[in-house]
Amino acid sequence: MSYPGYPPAGGSYPPASGPYQQAPGGYPPQPGAYPPQGGYYTPQPGAFPPGAGYPPQAGGYPPQAGGYAPQAGGYPPQAGGYPAAPGGGFPPQAGGYPAAQPGTYPNMPPAAGGWGAQPGFGAPGGGMPQGYPGVPAPGQQPMPVYPGAPNPSMPGYGGGVPTGPTPPAAPAVNKGYRGTIKDFPGADPLRDVEVLRKAMKGFGTDENAIIELLGSRSNKQRVPLKAAYKTTYGKDLVSDLKSELRGNFESLVLAMLKAPAHFDASELREAISGAGTDEACLIEILSSRSNAEIREITKIYKAEYGKSLEDAISGDTSGHFRRLLVSLSQGNRDEKETVDISMAKQDAQKLHAAGENKVGTDESQFNAILCARSKPHLRQVFHEYQQMCGKDIEKSICGEMSGNVESGMVAVVKCIKNTPAYFAERLHKAMQGAGTKDRTLIRIMVSRSEVDMLDIRQEYLRLYGKSLYTAISGDTSGDYKKLLLKLCGGSD
DSSP: OOOTTSOOSSSOSSOOSSSOOOOTTSOOOOSSSOOOOTTSOOOBTTBSSOSSSSOOOTTSSOOOTTSOOOOTTOOOOOTTSOOOOTTSSSOOOTTSSOSOOTTSOTTOOOOTTSGGGOSTTSSGGGOOOSSOTTSOOTTOOOOOOOTTSOOTTSOOOTTOOOOSOOOOOOOOOOOSOOOSOOOOTTOOHHHHHHHHHHHHSSSSOOHHHHHHHHTTSOHHHHTTHHHHHHHHHSSOHHHHHHHHOOHHHHHHHHHHTSOHHHHHHHHHHHHHHSSSOOHHHHHHHHHHSOHHHHHHHHHHHHHHHSSOHHHHHHHHOOHHHHHHHHHHTTOOOOOOOOOOHHHHHHHHHHHHHHTTTSSSOOHHHHHHHHHHSOHHHHHHHHHHHHHHHSSOHHHHHHHHOOHHHHHHHHHHHHHHHOHHHHHHHHHHHHHSSSSOOHHHHHHHHHHHTTTTHHHHHHHHHHHHSSOHHHHHHHHOOHHHHHHHHHHHOSOO
């Protein structure tokens, strides 16, 4: 589905049949000549306008190398016409097309000598495009800029294609809401707790009523049910559910009644203090959450369990794996979206020097880069590393490291490369083979149902040739299966 405010996927922007439609009052592109407009110079045969300045030319405006040069007696600004830039005329830019400005095409570095090494503004042979780049034509509204969308005020970028390194294969960015659970219209906590109370009251439990209600409420609609239940009935909802439900279905229901940060904190606590350490759970949560989410988790962990998350990690892990987890738990990763290619090349060289090009491995260099740099930057680093070494960064890590630090570093790389694919793989492993890792299955289905479950489903189908819905159906049963499938949201 599309997100309010975004154009429908597919087709051109803005949505219209056929080519881009200019608003009334704009300059429609006409082959060969400037169209006459009311209130402007009277059109003369062969040229626009006659007199001092631009001499009449057969066929209309001549193309000028480097764009419109300021000329004495040139086209003066007219009331209601196109505004002239300071200095008279449309000024030529040193070196051709200027660097990207707000409202222009994003993330496209200019090549040497102008856009695509072409004279002028990028049209073939230095000719002028229809309309000044980034400026709406008279009578038109300014165009909003959606990242990655074409700007209709910009014509085709001439014969020049910017040269430079091939960008890394970044995960597809799907616009709009990518979760499967949405707010239920008109949900009322007092009516909802009445349904839950009725489902648990008397002989037997109406599990279907619980599944239908919780499976159709968003997290922010589920969490207040605990307070509303206590207010209405003077009893604890969690305690009543525990007394009525059993097994994995109970665990799933209780997980759905926790706010995301509280749920993550409780999962980290269980991973650290349970029988043995669940290293994969620690890495999964800490490598996939934003800085703000990690800081909220650490605050709740300290309040709930009386010690800092960092101290808990330090007391239960060791060596380079401990350093990796402590670094991730700080919630200080760079979150800028911009990428500096030269810096990415330097980081790729540092990783190569710390691993493949060294006797032994400098894990601390991997730690410093993987835990501090932004995710878009790291995707470029991994691409540069592949170009430089002819080897994928994951394979290098597997060849250079071992044990928990190896699996931890690889998980961080996978999560940064493509988060939905990382979670699809985690779900597949949880259901693969003898026995199901239900804690992992519950955690991912609950925590990603309002984030990127639609993308995880796409990646699961791509990677394993069957839908996530089918996999869950074949590996679980009963009420537990029904509620998991509600979170999954459908088959692909």
